[in-house]
Amino acid sequence: MSTIHQTAGGAAPRASEPRTDPRAWLGLAIMSLPVLLVAMDFSVLYLAIPTITDELAPTASEQLWIVDIYGFLIAGLLITMGNVGDRFGRRMVLLSGATVFGIASLLAAFAPSAMVLILARALMGIGGATLMPASLSLISNMFPDLKARALAIGVWTACFAGGSAVGPVFGGILLHHFWWGSVFLINVPILLLLLVFAPKLVPEYKSGTSDPFDFLGVVLSLLGILPLVYAIKHLASDGVDTIGIGSGVLGIVALTLFITQQRRTKHPLLQLNLFSYPAFTSAIMAALGCMMTLGALSYLTGIYLQSVLGRDVLAAALAGIPMAVAVAVFSLGASRISTLLGTRAAFVTALLAAAVGNAGLLFLGTDTPIWIYLVSTTIAGVGYGIVFSLVSEVAVASAPPERAGAASGISETSFELGTSLGLALIGSLATLVFRANSDGRDFSDTLGETLHRAGELGSGQGADLATAARTAFVDGLHVAATSGAVLLVVLAAVISVVLRRRT
Numbered sequence: 001m002s003t004i005h006q007t008a009g010g011a012a013p014r015a016s017e018p019r020t021d022p023r024a025w026l027g028l029a030i031m032s033l034p035v036l037l038v039a040m041d042f043s044v045l046y047l048a049i050p051t052i053t054d055e056l057a058p059t060a061s062e063q064l065w066i067v068d069i070y071g072f073l074i075a076g077l078l079i080t081m082g083n084v085g086d087r088f089g090r091r092m093v094l095l096s097g098a099t100v101f102g103i104a105s106l107l108a109a110f111a112p113s114a115m116v117l118i119l120a121r122a123l124m125g126i127g128g129a130t131l132m133p134a135s136l137s138l139i140s141n142m143f144p145d146l147k148a149r150a151l152a153i154g155v156w157t158a159c160f161a162g163g164s165a166v167g168p169v170f171g172g173i174l175l176h177h178f179w180w181g182s183v184f185l186i187n188v189p190i191l192l193l194l195l196v197f198a199p200k201l202v203p204e205y206k207s208g209t210s211d212p213f214d215f216l217g218v219v220l221s222l223l224g225i226l227p228l229v230y231a232i233k234h235l236a237s238d239g240v241d242t243i244g245i246g247s248g249v250l251g252i253v254a255l256t257l258f259i260t261q262q263r264r265t266k267h268p269l270l271q272l273n274l275f276s277y278p279a280f281t282s283a284i285m286a287a288l289g290c291m292m293t294l295g296a297l298s299y300l301t302g303i304y305l306q307s308v309l310g311r312d313v314l315a316a317a318l319a320g321i322p323m324a325v326a327v328a329v330f331s332l333g334a335s336r337i338s339t340l341l342g343t344r345a346a347f348v349t350a351l352l353a354a355a356v357g358n359a360g361l362l363f364l365g366t367d368t369p370i371w372i373y374l375v376s377t378t379i380a381g382v383g384y385g386i387v388f389s390l391v392s393e394v395a396v397a398s399a400p401p402e403r404a405g406a407a408s409g410i411s412e413t414s415f416e417l418g419t420s421l422g423l424a425l426i427g428s429l430a431t432l433v434f435r436a437n438s439d440g441r442d443f444s445d446t447l448g449e450t451l452h453r454a455g456e457l458g459s460g461q462g463a464d465l466a467t468a469a470r471t472a473f474v475d476g477l478h479v480a481a482t483s484g485a486v487l488l489v490v491l492a493a494v495i496s497v498v499l500r501r502r503t
Contacts, residue, residue, distance in 0.1 A: 024142040027201035028152050032159045033190050034098055034131040039163025044171040044183045050306050051180045053448035058114035060445030065118050068423040073125030079269055080218050082133035090134045091204040097130025102191040109181035141205045158331050166324045168302055172317020217269035224255030229424040282498045283394040284414045289491045290387045291418025293484035296426035300477050307447050308470045322374050326381030334389030344499035347390055348492045354383030355488035361481035366470050426483055430476035437472035447473045
């Protein structure tokens, strides 16, 4: 990590006598709020999608964009915004990002159409991309004592990991009492607390770096990621056509140019040479795999609980509590488990637990008892919680000390990108299966739209269409769960071999 000098808040403590300002813990509490919000807003829509479908009538492609445009912009801009904070002040970037995030949340809460909601989610992604690296880098400066810093980063990680799991629960409770826009409106008062108290509790920091921005890298990365994901979603919902193929080709070409440009430029956005370290690559793969499966299955099971089992939004939210608790508890306890079992065994065990939890969803049907869902997701939550805490440790420890900051940035990016890739790839796969299993019936793009149309057809034909649609959706969920379980088992095997050979 680059050398830091303090521009406000008093002189930096001497290296021989590291001390932590007592106010730093209050500052940590304030900075943890946006981290929690950013993580929650990845998953808060999972239970709201059926309601949004009824209110805004998005297409299948728009529905997926509503959920994952947020994560893709965060992933694409995360490292860039970290560089912006280094140059112009991390606290300033934190507060600016919180302002953008709050304004975009207001726009999303009162969005009159699917396209406006997608635009608002995109702005939330831009704001969220500033909050993550700014808060984490400020922690490293506010806590010079290594023991206190480790605890502070542990709290930060738990907020991020717990926020992803708590999002559906929190969103469900709000949806039970208020309209769907409340899941965004709740962000505003929390961000106001940050804007009021952060200037008093969080000192400003800047680095002395004068390296130029890699603007070309930012453009090429977004030109690669967004068209490629759009192609996947478009081909899954609308079949093979010129638009889907053209978008896919554009994305592949742009990503190829991005990789070439990153290898040649003096100041790359992404330090690709870090991937020459096998342990680092394994940790990033684990983060991607876990977030892909967690994001996709949280999204699909949110629809399953409401539209297949017929649970109301509050009941669906309460069903997510055991998994949320498991993720939070085992995220905080991961270091003890790693000490007891060893890093390699803890990693492999956690990935296999997540795989077992995903495989347990194969027992779900159109009238399955809820306890099967609860047990399966709780087991998966245990595995995910451990992995989330171990990824950063292994990624940073496997890189040279002078590249620890870059390794940390890539690790954060993998979490954000994994969620969005899961929705695009595994979510689109489930949609494809749903449409393919229509048995000649005229399904709409989504389960929610199909059930709405079934209600208009009358008791006979409508009931038959609704039953077939629910069965087809469960088939898609089973394929998604199988894909996730296989992916996690493969990752466990690869990481077991790589970490065994690690010196």
